[in-house]
Amino acid sequence: MFELVLLVPEAAVEPVSDALDALDALSTSVEDADALTPAEQALFGEPGMPPPKEGWQRSRVVALFPAEAAARDAADLLTAQDFFEGCEVLGVQAVPEQDWVRLTQSQFAPVEITPSFWIVPSWHEPPPAAQQVIRLDPGLAFGTGTHPTTRMCLRWTASHPVAGQRVLDYGCGSGILAIGAAKFGASEIVAVDIDPAAVESTRLNAAANHVALQTGLPELASGVFDLVLANILATPLKVLAPLLCAHVGRGGHLVMAGILARQADELREAYAPWLALEVSDEEDGWILMTAARA
Numbered sequence: 001m002f003e004l005v006l007l008v009p010e011a012a013v014e015p016v017s018d019a020l021d022a023l024d025a026l027s028t029s030v031e032d033a034d035a036l037t038p039a040e041q042a043l044f045g046e047p048g049m050p051p052p053k054e055g056w057q058r059s060r061v062v063a064l065f066p067a068e069a070a071a072r073d074a075a076d077l078l079t080a081q082d083f084f085e086g087c088e089v090l091g092v093q094a095v096p097e098q099d100w101v102r103l104t105q106s107q108f109a110p111v112e113i114t115p116s117f118w119i120v121p122s123w124h125e126p127p128p129a130a131q132q133v134i135r136l137d138p139g140l141a142f143g144t145g146t147h148p149t150t151r152m153c154l155r156w157t158a159s160h161p162v163a164g165q166r167v168l169d170y171g172c173g174s175g176i177l178a179i180g181a182a183k184f185g186a187s188e189i190v191a192v193d194i195d196p197a198a199v200e201s202t203r204l205n206a207a208a209n210h211v212a213l214q215t216g217l218p219e220l221a222s223g224v225f226d227l228v229l230a231n232i233l234a235t236p237l238k239v240l241a242p243l244l245c246a247h248v249g250r251g252g253h254l255v256m257a258g259i260l261a262r263q264a265d266e267l268r269e270a271y272a273p274w275l276a277l278e279v280s281d282e283e284d285g286w287i288l289m290t291a292a293r294a
């Protein structure tokens, strides 16, 4: 494999990427050419918000070709185009052979939730101290245990008596919270998501963990539960307030994540007509908000 590396100003990124596609590049990646320098620009918005800017001032565009001649031909053809003005060919270089599967796998190590509760990818052995293990590989749906919001929900489940309880995981993603509840003895679990890919992912992950649960689109959730887990984001959680509260039975708990510390008051206010939320955990600027129904 050979890669053609280009320096491209913001306005030309789209036509250059389209042209690389038309020139049969196997893949094209676009990175901030000023990354790790004082000119680096953040393109991430707050969760749920659009980024403050569409593109970087200068991008490093890397296109992969199967042969050196194809990469050099593409460079020659691009250089002749009007839209290439202001762009620069930085070079064509051989890409060393890699074991991509092993490289990807090496980036996902077991995640500790508590000293005895771990999330472990299928290619790792569980650590000796692990008494409870969720087997989970990164996939299409959110929830591998590496995000603080997921970890806080799992820690809550691990430290409360969920055995024998009816549990609703609202916004289940990979199903990790539902599977966690099953590992701690919940007797009936319903896991729902608006994304059909998440529902499928939950079904597969539950099977891989030998866990029985019901999963489907949100309409599947009916009745009241002893525990309602919802790791979504502040804005949808506010909209869902009446619905989620209606699912919390007497003596039951609502546990919510996906909320930034500075959003605590607005969430408290949105839920006040039904339940009194309090902050019960915090990690990396994210908080866990919980409430109990008397």
Ligand SMILES: C[S@@+](CC[C@H](N)C(=O)[O-])C[C@H]1O[C@@H](n2cnc3c(N)ncnc32)[C@H](O)[C@@H]1O
Pocket: 141, 142, 143, 144, 145, 149, 150, 153, 170, 171, 172, 173, 174, 175, 176, 177, 192, 193, 194, 195, 198, 218, 231, 232, 236, 258
């Ligand atoms: C941050 S992920 C959480 C996944 C997993 N529960 C975890 O804790 O890691 C949020 C999930 O909520 C789902 N979601 C977003 N809005 C939703 C809604 N209104 N109703 C149901 N699911 C929703 C998304 O599709 C996504 O899978």
